[in-house]
Amino acid sequence: MIRFAVIGTNTITDKFLQAASALPDFKLCAVYSRTLARAQEYAQKNNVSLVFDSLEALADSDQIDAVYIASPNFCHAAQSILMMQHHKHVLCEKPIASNASEFQQMYDTAIKNQVILLEAMRSVFSPGFAAIRSLLPVLGTIRQVDFSFCKYSSRYDHFKEGIIENAFHPALSNAALMDIGVYCVHPLVSLFGMPASIQSSSIFLSNGFEGAGTVLLQYPDMQATLRYSKIINIFSLIYAQSNAERIPNRPTQQGSCGLFYPFSGTKPTRSLMTSPPMIRPATEGTKALEPGTVRRAVHLR
DSSP states (O other): OEEEEEEOOSHHHHHHHHHHTTSTTEEEEEEEOSSHHHHHHHHHHTTOOEEESOHHHHHHOTTOSEEEEOSOGGGHHHHHHHHHHTTOEEEEESSSOSSHHHHHHHHHHHHHHTOOEEEEOOGGGSHHHHHHHHHGGGGOSOOEEEEEEEOOOTTHHHHHTTOOOGGGOGGGSOSHIIIIIHHHHHHHHHHHOOOSEEEEEEEEOTTSOEEEEEEEEEETTEEEEEEEESSOOOOOOOOOOOOGGGSTTOOOOSSEEEEEEETTOSSOEEEEEOSSOOEEEOSTTOOOOOTTOOEEEEEEO
C-alpha cells in the first residue's frame, strides 16, 4: 500500500484521484492546501482525516509515503525538492519544472535520497498512442510532422478586459508553451527523439505573457513543426509523409493516407486523402476534428 498526500485541490487532482482509486495499492491519506479550511473541505469530500496547511509538516509526516503535486507550475520544483528531501516519492504534474536548472536540482535530490520522481504526462502512455508508435514503421520514411494544440483560453476574454488572472500571469510558469505546448513537445520527443536543431518564435501579449508560439525542429531526415496557443483555436493534426502503397488494402495512387488518433481514444483510424483534399474515414469510430481538440494524424504521400 502506498500512502499518498495531495498538494493542490483542483479539478486536476479530482481526476487523478478518480483514476488512482482503481488501483488496489493506492490510498489517499492526507490533503495539503494553503488554507486549513480548504484542506479540510477537500479532505472531507474524499473521506480523509489528515490535513495540512504547512508543507514542512507534511514533509515531516511519517504517515505519508508519496505526494502528488498539482500546484501552480512555478511551485513544482521547490515543493518536490522539499518532499524528496524528507524521503517522499513525488508524482508531479506537468510541466515538472520551470526550466532545465530546476529539473536538474529535482533529479539530483531524487538520486541523493533514493526516491522516485515522476512527471504526470499521461498522454504518451495511452493505448492509442502506443498504437501510433507501433504503426509508424508501416508508413515508411517519415519526412514531415506537424503537431498542433491551440485552444482559446476561457480566461482570455478577461485578459482583454484588463483582468489578469493566473492563466495569463507571466510569473507563474504557465505560458502557452508550458501550459499546452508541452503536449506537442512530449509526444514528438517520445516518437522521434531529440532534434538536431530548434528554431522558435512566439506571440507575446501586452504584459509579456507568451500567448502562442511555433517551433521548427530539424532532424537528419525529417522536419517537425509544433504550433501551440492559448489565444486561438485551430485544428490539431500531425503530418508525416511516405508511400501510400505501403498501407494494406489501399490502391496505389497519388494522394495521402493517414492515421488519426483522438487523444482519448484507443484505436487509430486510417483514412485516404485525395486531391482536392478530402478526408474519408476508413474504419469505425472516426470523429470530426473539432477546433481546440488535440488529434493525432499521420499522413502518407
